Amino acid sequence: MEFRDGIYDQVLTEAAFAALADKVSDQSRSVAELTTDDSAARLADALATQLVRILDDLDGKGADKIRRQLDLVNSILVATRQRLGRTGHDIDAFHDPLQVLQAIHRTGSAPAYPDTGLANPWLFTAGRGSPSLLAELRRELSACEQVDILVSFITYSGVRKLIDVLQSATAFGANQKPRTRIRILTTTYTGATEIRALDELATLPGSEIRISLDGRRTRLHAKAWIFQRATGFGSAYVGSANLSGAALLGGLEWTVKFTERGQSDLFERAKAHFETLWEDNEFQVYDRNNESHRQALGEALRREAGGDLVVRQTFFDLEPKAYQQDMLDSLQAERDHGRRRSLVVAATGTGKTVVAAFDYRSLCFIDGGRPRLLFVAHREEILRQSMRTYREVLRDNTFGSLLAGGYEPESYDHLFATIDSVDARGLLDRFPESHWHTVVVDECHRLAADRFDRFVTRIRPRYLLGLTATPERSDGRSILGYFENRPDGAPAVELRLWHALDQQLLCPFEYFACDDETDFSQVPWAQPGELAAMDALVTGNDVRARLVINEWRRLADNTSKGRALVFCVSVAHAEFMATCFNQAGIAAMCVVGATPPDERRRAPERLAAGDVQALVTCDLFNEGVDIPAVDTLLLLRPTQSPVLFQQQLGRGLRLSKGKESCLVLDFVGRHRQDFRFDRLLSTITGLPRGQLANAVENGFGSLPPGCHIQLQRQAKDQVLKSLRQLEHHNWRRLQAELSAYIALRGRTDIRLAVFLREQAIDVEDLYRPQGRSSGWANLKRDTGLPVEDSGEEGDYFGRRFSGLLHIDDPLRLAIMHKLGEPEAQYIPINPEETSLLQMLAYQVDGQSGRVGSAEGFARRLRASPAQRVELGELAEVLEARTTLQIRRVPGLMDTPLCLHGSYGVREILTAVGWLTAERRVPFQAGVLSLPDRKTELLFVTLDKREGYHERIAYHDYAISSELFHWQSQNNARPDTTAGRRYLESPSNGWTFQLFVRLNRNSPYRACGPVTRERAEGEKPMTLYWKLSVPLPTRMFQEFSILRG
Secondary structure, eight states: OOOOSSOOOOOOOHHHHHHHHHHSOGGGOOOOOOOHHHHHHHHHHHHHHHHHHHHHTSSOOHHHHHHHHHHHHHHHHHHHHHHHGGGGTTOOOOOSSOOOOOOOOSSSSOOOOOTTOSSSOEEEOSSTTOOOHHHHHHHHHTTOSEEEEEOSOBOHHHHTTTHHHHHHHTOBOTTSSBSSEEEEEEEOGGGOOOHHHHHHHHTSTTEEEEEEOOTTTOOOOOEEEEEEOTTSOOEEEEESOOBSHHHHHOSSOOEEEEETTTSHHHHHHHHHHHHHHHHOTTSEEOOTTOHHHHHHHHHHHHHHHHTOOOOOOOGGGSSOOHHHHHHHHHHHHHHHTTOOEEEEEOOTTSOHHHHHHHHHHHHHHHHOSOOOEEEEESSHHHHHHHHHHHHHHHTOTTOOEEESTTOOOSOSSEEEEEHHHHHHTTHHHHSOTTOOSEEEETTGGGSOHHHHHHHHHHOOOSEEEEEESOSBOTTSOBSGGGSOOOTTSOOSEEOOHHHHHHTTOSOOEEEEEEOOOOBOTTOOTTSTTHHHHHHHHHTTOHHHHHHHHHHHHHHSSOGGGOOEEEEOSSHHHHHHHHHHHHHTTOOEEEOOTTSOHHHHHHHHHHHHHTSOSEEEESOTTOGGGOOTTOOEEEEOSOOOOHHHHHHHHHTTOOOOTTOOOEEEEEEOOBOOTTOOHHHHHHHHHOOOHHHHHHHHHHOOTTOOTTOEEEEOHHHHHHHHHHHHHHHHSHHHHHHHHHHHHHHHHTOSOOOHHHHHHHTTOOHHHHOOSSSSOOSHHHHHHHHTOOOOOOHHHHHHHHHHGGGGTTOOSHHHHHHHHHHHOTTOOOOOOSHHHHHHHHHHHHHHSOSTTOOOOHHHHHHHHHTOHHHHHHHHHHHHHHHHTOOOOOOBOTTOTTSSOBTTOEEOHHHHHHHTTSSOSSOOOOOOOSEEEETTTTEEEEEEEEEOSSSOOTTOOOSSEESSSSEEEEEOOTTOOTTSHHHHHHHTTTTTSOEEEEEEEEETTSOEEEEEEEEEEEEEOSSSOEEEEEESSOOOHHHHHHHSSSOO
């Protein structure tokens, strides 16, 4: 047996292991243990490989050989049944003679049978020896209960080749129902879809078409046909062929077929993705008889064919998209907390004005009528676009009046005004400060400082809403202080960079961390002298300048066609780099504060026209460098500020015609090992720090579509060292940061929330479940601050408080506050408080052997005064990052569980009374039946293992905010007690509560009661649960199988 160098995925046999041990040293091979998640399937596959070879090698020919093969296989099955005894009762030997069932047709003739069968995969290549894709699709269509079609575009030339078999499949029977249901998802991508083709398909009984009209951000480029059959022998075709004549009949199209029986995991994955897309409101129902639908579709097709990037509002755009609904939910949550002066931060082009319009529509529903509105912007054209958006969202073509230039409004109740007109007409002098119910300030970072200050500080509406792409004004000052921000200092709503990229609202980036020998290790980051120290290292540094030019030329397609922004440390550095670029033949222009105004205004035009290839600046907030056509960013100014880093990136991520991506070259330099690379990488990936080291080492596999991150060797090594130091030496770093903070502030009475916020430290950095070094009180003690020593119990609480970081509901936080009051002797005053305290006790005391009462836990905590105070301070931190309101779980109203709250399983079991002060038993099952309540709790873990794998299960996931796909335990079937409980509900009186977590390390989220919508299959059963309360948008996105 020969082993060549390379990668394998082979289950080792005894012979293979012996040969490996003989020929390859331990240091030269990598092996991994199989887990129980994989072992059954992998062993079965490996066994099948051997068994096929054994069966092929048996003597005999024809029927005699088949009989020998059958005898051998049945003998194996019988021996297995005998060995397993009673547990092997469902092992079933094969019938002799060996036959394959292909159809049952009690009425009529046998249906057409696919040439490629319904068990094995196939690759269609339009080559010799391959059946026709079109002919095979026709056969599949002739015998299925449902077909789901997913294509980028549909033409009549494709439809007419299938229309006869589609008409036959959807013809009514005696029951007045079509035999086959057809669901079609498509788009207006490139304007290729033909309305005539959609109309033809729409006439078929039982057919439904949904279409995305937004070609700018359409995510659908897949081509798939999924045939579903009640027999359980479904099939799926996935490939490159759209529903067009050319694609179906020839060309170099490749299509892979896989089957429900043969490749069940792939088939379930395809079904899951289609089902979720079908419920996505990006795809709207198309009604051929609705003229507004036809008109909107026609406009979208013409727009996509012509390349116009402006997406106009249509009939289909009258509901917010998922990410906009998430922003609206966040906005409402802030108001539920009494914060009504809100700032929305999101990149240009993400639809902030649409969000404001839907927000106003919601306020109309809540308060009734049309509350007075004042919408302020800095340009008349923005006002016109905004007024049109409000009119379309409100479906009122008369809504709003314009106050700009020479326009005089008929009414001031719903006013769209420029800030100049507000000043010139003395609007705030003519009307009371509280005249308007809602005031919206668009692009408020652009408004002149004095006018913005005067307007926002005087106006007193019920609701103030600021819209901006950045919380920094063009003069570098922040506008956050004018609004009521979250307790952690963040704006009310912020669309994260990676989320906007996921939604394809921004241009994808290609980020390269370039090796750079410049030594920044002595730069005093975030301290006086930072810029001067960097300036001394980079200005006049010819070696670094040559490196920048060479790397740009190497990695760019063509620097002469580039549109680059270059961010420098100082004016001197910008002037130096502009000179270097020009000397190297790359036309560059330096744009800084001292640049004459006329040159500053012309700079963007010169870049867009190609007169210059680079604008070099040190002024991030310069309006002259906000140019959509920018396709290259050169980051020559190191920073460990996530805000500054994201703002630099944002300058290159604007969408623009013909722009596929933005090339980002970051010249990293050499830094101390405590340089916070984690903050920068988290900004552009959305990954928590714990996952960054693996991503840096093995590649970023979960980036938004079109994005790429690559770290050159030296930069990669440096970043990995930094990340691993943060993991392994975190406690010493925290001690150093606390010592420095104390020295800077000159005081020792420091609160946990203030320290974490001002030092930009995550609370997860401080609380670690392993080791003595964990917790706020222990950190203060180890740093030398006076802390009352509580011995081993204090260390224990410091570690175990790490199990409380998920707490997000006001009820548990209130208990933590009460326990944390320094002088209080807290005693629960009612059964609910006792239950909450018992939940806290069992969450802190994780071991099942620790049985005790809530009161006993409170006494233990009182004996550790430093940790008791710490618990209250931790509650303050957790309170600042939650927006959850007290809303009881329907069906569990007598428990202290809050709808959509985060809970450990012990907390849930304690809340429903299954764990008590006297009874505590281990629980590891996926369901818990509570006969006294006639309620079953469903505990769902979405990612049951880490990483990617061919057998990643798609059994449990949210199809939409109201529908959840769930698979029962493996032994459940319709005739079992559990199966009947599901199928006979709700008439049998049983109710079901859904709790979902992302992975084994995540808390469960209380999703509330669910009712059975439909069920299918057995051992296991698949159920589609309808949620009584829809999932919030953000939670649905977490539980969905789709990105973003």
